Every structure is written in structure tokens, then in C-alpha cells.
Amino acid sequence: MAFLEIQHASKNFGGETAAVKDFDLAIERGELVSFLGPSGCGKTTTLRMVAGFEQPTTGNIVLDGVDITNMPPSKRNVGMVFQAYALFPNMTVGDNVGFGLKVVKRPKEEIQARVHEMLSLIKMPELGTRYPYQLSGGQQQRVALARALAIKPQVLLLDEPLSALDAKIRVELRYEIRRIQQELGITTIYVTHDQEEALALSDRVVVMSAGRMEQVGKPWEIYNYPTTEFVAGFVGTLNQLRSRVVNATTGELDYHGQRFTVSGELPAGETVIAMLRPEQLSMGAHEGENQLTGELISLAFLGAIVRMGIRLGETIVTLDALNERRLALPKIGEPLTISFPPHAAWVMSAS
């Protein structure tokens, strides 16, 4: 039995459609699992059911063998970090971190020692006497993390913890959270709508849409082998070429008069959709690869990569080229040939 089990949990707020439908997941001890999806997909509701702020309409939540489905949040041993930090404005940083221990009336020395330990963990040992309003957003969120961890929770829950922060601090704090999580070996659920965050942090990712689990897997599985159209479209940028099947055995397809081949089995049907990631495409005609020619209509220099938009039939195909100092950039409006190996594409049925 896994450490934390969410067993067929559903939540209906009384509307026509359920917020969460049949969510079923087993999380191992020490694992960091993120729930990824657009807003309204049910990821936060699921997290709140684990925290105890929502009761599942059906299903159970079992933590370390104990059914906690109907236990109030204050009785569960679960630490929570919110998007809005939620530090108590009337207390110092130290009192915030020690709050959970004070509530259960631990001795003063123990609280002090624990607060000190937690502040060192978040690398803010000197700031215990400050008030929340004297800290930056990033510092406040670190304190919120320390406060949630001070009670030695069995599970750590993070609800979009970095969404309110600047891009740079967001990336910094992302790795900080991962470091602390691994150092303590704490079982963690991380809710986010930011795919980069989910891919960079997680042991496993649950992609959700409209209250359902779309796919569960390791980050690279989710990115390279999406099993549903939604996952393919939501995680990363994806080019979709609606093509006619020319030869199902060789994998030869026709896209607006241009032929190319894909490896692997083709789904049934006369029309299929070939999926291609922008970074798998390269500029120019390469020997032994598929070649397609279109018109370059946009070019964005993003620093490490150059993103190009090429009109190919009815769609605009996105191509990412790694920047090089000697890179000769093509001109907008000129024809451009792009290449990709047959194994770079995968095919889905056009339903």
C-alpha cells in the first residue's frame, strides 16, 4: 500500500458538472507529485481534499494506512503553503514558524530550537524577529514553507506557491523547494499551471483537464509520450499536421502535396495527425530526413533559442533553433525548407 492514496475521489459543488471526477492516485513516501492543468481543471480542489478543506463527494483519502477522508484539517498532520503566502501579519517570522508547535503546547525551548532549525533550512537564520511586511515576496514564501514544515507534517501541500512571484525568483525558489523536499524526504503534492515548473520539479506529473486525470507519468514521459490530445497540446508547444495516409505499412503520409514518412504504427483511418515538437525540426535540407518546404512568416530571437513560424499548408509550424553566434538567420517572406527524422514524429488518429 502506498503512503498516500487518493481513492476514486470525486467532488461535486452542486453544479451540473463535477469539479473533480474519479481521481485515483497512489503516492509513494518521499515522492514529489505535481498536479498540472489549466485553471478550473480541479487540481486545487483535489489538493484541498487532501488538506481537508473540502470533503470528497465520493471516494476516500488514506494517509499511511489511516482513512482521513472526514478528518478536519486541524487534526490532519499536513503542511500547506498557499499562493498568497498567508503569513500571520501580527506575528514575527519566528512566531509564524513556531505557531503550529505553540498551538499544540510544545515546550518553549523545543519551539525555539525548531524555529531556528527551520530558519536555517530556508537560509534566513537572522530574520526571525522581522515582521512579514518587512520581507520580499520570495522571503515570505520561504517563511510560509518553513512554517508548514515546522510541525513535521506527513505530507506537504503546495498550492501554486510561486505564482505570485517574479520570474527570476520563481526559478530560484523552485530549486530551493526541491532541495528542501529531497533533504527532508517529505511526501509532497505540488499544484501548478506552469508546465515548466511541473516538469523541472517533479518525480511524477498528473496532467488534469476538466476535472479528470489525463495522464500520470514521469516528466519526460509526459513530454515525449503524451497519451491524449489534451496532454500533447497542453505540455510544451506542438505542431500538428493533419495528413492523408499514403501507405500504412511504410508510414508514408501526404501533407498538402508534400510527402514524408513516420516510424511506428499508424492508427486506423485515412487521415491522421502527425505531431512534432518545435525543437525536433531543423532548418535546411538534411540528407536521409523528411523535408518540408514553406514560407517563413515570423522570427523571434529569444536568446538561447530562435523561434520561427513557417506557413505550411493550413497551419503555421513552429521551429526552435538553438542560437549560435554564426547562425545565419533566414529572411521573413522567403521559402524555407525544414527537416526532421522519421522517429521525431508520432501519430494520433484524427478524431
Add this chain to the structure above:
Amino acid sequence: MKKKRAPIWVWLIFILGMAYFFIPLLSTFEFSLRMVKGTYSFEAYRVAFSDPAFYKNFGYSLLWAMLTIIISSVMVVWTAYWVQLRMRRIRPVVEFVTLMPFVVPAVVLTFGLVRMYGRPPLLLTPTPIPLIAGYVVLSFPYMYRAVDAGLRGIDIHTLTEAAQSLGASWGTILFRVIFPNLRGAILSGVFLTFAIVMGEFTFASLLYWPAFGPYIEEIGSMRAYTPQALSLVSFMLTFLSISAIQWFGRGSREQQAQVAGAH
């Protein structure tokens, strides 16, 4: 940089307003100093303060104010918190109910109380319960508005959930998290309530309980100079209460501005 000066008519209106406010006060003050013929003195104040009845009535008013404040603040904070947290839909109803003293005149309220509680089986008029209850109702608009504004200023939803996930009970949340963060708001409600109860006349007079308001009225019908002195004392109380609100309010607003700035 050149500072833009306010046009002259703005100053004119300001001065007119101040005159309207201060001239009666100054005249009252001037009049209260003339008890001894031909010279200014504080004789009227000495007489006022040497009357034992003054201390008795003032003391009663203080007691009524304290009881009102305790009951009203606990009731209103708990109600406003719960409405904001769980029952947002009934908020307009609660707001309307708290405005009752503005809609129903004090005389009507008092007669209602007397009719209801002036005879068995609910005979309460021999106790000060109807008086305090009336004062609590009187304090609702001030207390509720102040506390509600304070609650809107902090994210009580997330703070409540954060405290819950750290193991706090409802009592702990209310006394360790919500009350301290509403200090400024509650205090402004408290001082307004204090000022109102200290000068209140109708309830105390009709329910026949000793209080500062009826006392001034009574002295006013017997003496010339002392009531003016007492009116000024009463005004100073109100003025000090409002200054206290300003002072406490400033502290919390500064803090909030800084919190907002940190985002």
C-alpha cells in the same frame, strides 16, 4: 517643482465650515467661564466637578459603555467573521440589520423594549439588560462597519486555512489570528461606541437608569453655567475618542500599505 496653490474660494469654504463648527463651541466655552460676575473663571467647572451626582452618573455611563463594548465587539467580530468566511450571501441582510438604529428612532426602540420587557413573563426592565441591549443595537452600525472594513483588509480565508492546517482550533484562530489583525478596526468601533454611549439620552432617560446624558439634561433645567461646562466635557470625550481612532487607524494603515508594497 512649483506647488499648485488651492484657489481662494476653497479656502473661503474651508474657513466658513470651520467657523460653523467652532463658533458655537467657543461661545459655549466663553459663556461657561462667566459664572463669577465681571471676570473669567473656571468656577462653573469647579461646581460641576464637586457635585457627587456627577460622579455617580458619569460612573454609571462608564459602566454601561464598558458592558456595551464587550458584548458588541464579541458579537460583531464573530458575526462579521463568519459572514465573510462562510455566509457571504446573507451579508446584505446583516448590513441592513446593523443599520436599524438609523432607521428606527431611539424613542420607538425604547418603547418597543418597554412594551416587550416591561411586564411578565419577560419582565426585564428592573434590570439594566434592556438598556445594554439597546446600546448594543445602537453600536451595531459603527462596530459592524469598522470590523467589516478591517476584515476586508486581510485575507481571512487563507489566514484561517493556514491556521487550521497548523492545527489551530476555532478559538485559537479567533483570538490569536483574527482579533490581533483587527486591532485597529475593533478599536475604532470601540471608541465610537464609547462616545455614543457616554452622551446617550433617550434610552437611559426612558428606561430610567442613571447616566451622564440625563444628568446634563437635569442640571440644564436647574442651572445656567454648569451644563455648558458639562457639555464641553462631553464634547471633549467624543473628540478624544475620535482622535484615538485616528491614531490607532494610522498605525494599521501604514502597515497595510507596506504589506501591499511588498507584493
